[in-house]
Amino acid sequence: MSRDFYEFFCPVKVIAGERALEHIPFELGLLGAARPMILTDKGVIAAGLLAHVQKALASSGVAIGAVFDEVPQDSSLATVRAAAARYREAGCDAILAVGGGSVIDTSKGVNILVSDAGDVAEGGGDLLRYAGAHHLKKPLRPLFVVPTTAGTGSEVTLVAIISDETRGVKVPFTSTFLMPNAAVLDPRMTQTLPAHLTAMTAMDAMTHAMEAYTCLAANPLSDAYATSAIQKISNHLLPVLDDLKSPLGRLELAQASTMAGIAFSNSMVGLVHALGHTLGSMTHLPHGVCMNLFLPYVLEYNLPVASDRIGELLLPLAGPDIYASTPKGRRGTETITQLRRLRDTLNARCKLPRTIQETGKLDRSALRTLAERALDDGPVAFNPREADLSDMIGIVERAWG
Amino acid sequence: MTLLSRFRDLEPAAQHAYVSLMMAVIGRGLVAASQTDDETRRELAAFTPGMVIAMKVIPSGPSFALVLQPDGTLKLLPSFDGRATLAVVFKHLAHAFLVFSFQESTTRAFANDRLYIDGDISHSIRLVRCLNRMEALILPQAIAAKAVKRYPAIAASDKVRAGARIYGRLALNFVNGDRP
Numbered sequence: 001m002s003r004d005f006y007e008f009f010c011p012v013k014v015i016a017g018e019r020a021l022e023h024i025p026f027e028l029g030l031l032g033a034a035r036p037m038i039l040t041d042k043g044v045i046a047a048g049l050l051a052h053v054q055k056a057l058a059s060s061g062v063a064i065g066a067v068f069d070e071v072p073q074d075s076s077l078a079t080v081r082a083a084a085a086r087y088r089e090a091g092c093d094a095i096l097a098v099g100g101g102s103v104i105d106t107s108k109g110v111n112i113l114v115s116d117a118g119d120v121a122e123g124g125g126d127l128l129r130y131a132g133a134h135h136l137k138k139p140l141r142p143l144f145v146v147p148t149t150a151g152t153g154s155e156v157t158l159v160a161i162i163s164d165e166t167r168g169v170k171v172p173f174t175s176t177f178l179m180p181n182a183a184v185l186d187p188r189m190t191q192t193l194p195a196h197l198t199a200m201t202a203m204d205a206m207t208h209a210m211e212a213y214t215c216l217a218a219n220p221l222s223d224a225y226a227t228s229a230i231q232k233i234s235n236h237l238l239p240v241l242d243d244l245k246s247p248l249g250r251l252e253l254a255q256a257s258t259m260a261g262i263a264f265s266n267s268m269v270g271l272v273h274a275l276g277h278t279l280g281s282m283t284h285l286p287h288g289v290c291m292n293l294f295l296p297y298v299l300e301y302n303l304p305v306a307s308d309r310i311g312e313l314l315l316p317l318a319g320p321d322i323y324a325s326t327p328k329g330r331r332g333t334e335t336i337t338q339l340r341r342l343r344d345t346l347n348a349r350c351k352l353p354r355t356i357q358e359t360g361k362l363d364r365s366a367l368r369t370l371a372e373r374a375l376d377d378g379p380v381a382f383n384p385r386e387a388d389l390s391d392m393i394g395i396v397e398r399a400w401g
Numbered sequence: 402m403t404l405l406s407r408f409r410d411l412e413p414a415a416q417h418a419y420v421s422l423m424m425a426v427i428g429r430g431l432v433a434a435s436q437t438d439d440e441t442r443r444e445l446a447a448f449t450p451g452m453v454i455a456m457k458v459i460p461s462g463p464s465f466a467l468v469l470q471p472d473g474t475l476k477l478l479p480s481f482d483g484r485a486t487l488a489v490v491f492k493h494l495a496h497a498f499l500v501f502s503f504q505e506s507t508t509r510a511f512a513n514d515r516l517y518i519d520g521d522i523s524h525s526i527r528l529v530r531c532l533n534r535m536e537a538l539i540l541p542q543a544i545a546a547k548a549v550k551r552y553p554a555i556a557a558s559d560k561v562r563a564g565a566r567i568y569g570r571l572a573l574n575f576v577n578g579d580r581p
């Protein structure tokens with residue numbers, strides 16, 4: 001896509017593949033760190049995943065200074081403060097986040113507080129001072145992320161969303177200094193993810209890539225990451241569901257998620273996320289499920305203004321044969337058809353709902369509220385086709401099923 | 402050289418003057434819209450009174466700041482120097498000029514990294530809608546259509562009436578010497 005102006009930035013070192021975890025000690029050493037605090041949640045511990053990390057760090061000269069495993073489903077300011085306190089008590093010098101979106105967002109918040117930026121001496125210590133965009137002025141402590149789901153892409157983004165439980169709002173923090181130093185993608189860390197979680201997180205990554213490619217801030221570099229991510233997901237998601245332990249397949253999905261993260265971090269997302277965030281907050285349905293619900297309906301809505309762009313996604317999604325045999329003018333529609341077919345398969349195999357109705361979590365009478373609230377969600381701005389309330393109602397009615 | 406192309410390549414000093422003027426117009430336009438336009442008032446109703454909305458060019462270019470009053474209307478803060486609740490920040494004077502001379506829409510400028518928004522994300526969406534609404538109300542349609550992603554469906558008589566009221570308020574604010 002040609003653009004009159006764009007920016008692209010991703011300073012995160014990607015360390016990916018077999019025994020990637022064993023590279024952590026060396027990489028920490030390069031940054032002068034030897035005593036990381038591990039930040040994680042109970043689910044990761046229960047799945048036995050931390051053992052891989054502990055084993056990789058053992059006899060390496062790197063000592064785990066502390067393990068904070070109390071990160072809740074939704075990262076909160078209180079959790080960030082508690083984890084920062086633990087870090088200080090234990091005299092740590094780096095953060096190793098092992099988990100999904102909430103753990104990663106929490107780790108970014110903790111890093112603000114434990115770095116100079118958050119030093120009480122400098123008037124810091126109050127996380128909210130750094131809320132908003134670009135209020136950090138210098139690099140933070142070394143932060144490494146080991147994702148245990150292949151979906152959020154947070155390991156390569158500059159944003160952390162942390163909820164302020166006292167005010168009941170979600171507070172965004174945006175700064176390039178929040179980007180982790182490294183993302184460590186090791187297939188062992190996603191091998192135990194059950195089929196339905198694998199499917200929904202993959203559809204989150206698929207949505208990141210498709211929105212990044214079709215929204216207003218798409219650029220040639222984000223396009224490259226987005227299309228590769230789509231190709232990897234469509235080639236490897238179903239085989240991984242057949243063979244959940246496949247190291248190669250798991251690695252491909254993890255890479256796809258990171259690549260989709262790089263794409264949307266540089267070109268933003270659109271209406272699928274606006275609707276998905278809203279439905280998620282109304283029903284507590286997992287984010288990936290919400291993405292899967294809205295993706296084809298939003299693409300359909302965007303088709304009149306973005307049919308060429310949506311049509312180009314047919315190649316990575318369905319492969320060269322189908323792409324070549326579909327006339328140019330029909331590729332946009334065919335992309336959506338193929339996507340629906342994938343959703344049908346995922347529904348048949350792991351009960352991933354395709355419509356709001358199938359979730360059984362929202363009353364039909366709440367659709368208008370859903371449409372109204374989604375209009376105020378940030379990503380609305382980047383959607384290629386403007387949407388007003390009646391447009392949004394149209395989309396949610398179709399997504400109802 | 403046509404008048405238009407000369408306008409497009411204004412010298413920095415002239416750009417500064419133009420952007421300052423437009424900041425004043427937009428600031429006052431928002432104040433006027435908050436007093437007269439129901440749609441704008443509905444958007445602002447979601448904000449907390451006392452919140453400060455600012456638009457500025459870094460490091461210390463033209464700017465305006467508004468505070469939301471308990472009655473739901475906006476008021477100019479003539480010499481605001483603190484941290485706004487919600488700020489639209491242009492990274493360069495030239496970018497602000499591009500947007501205010503309607504060569505690049507606010508949304509496109511955001512997508513092009515010409516500016517960033519500092520504050521709650523949902524607030525910023527409402528503010529952009531207020532800006533679009535206000536521009537559509539006070540500008541001729543040919544110009545407004547370039548400034549906003551989709552020209553809102555405002556009935557002609559509605560537009561004329563609301564537009565005239567906003568212009569009237571603007572004039573009144575100028576006469577009252579209510580400068581930023």
Ligand SMILES: [Fe+2]
Pocket residue numbers: 152204207208273287291
């Ligand atoms: Fe997402």
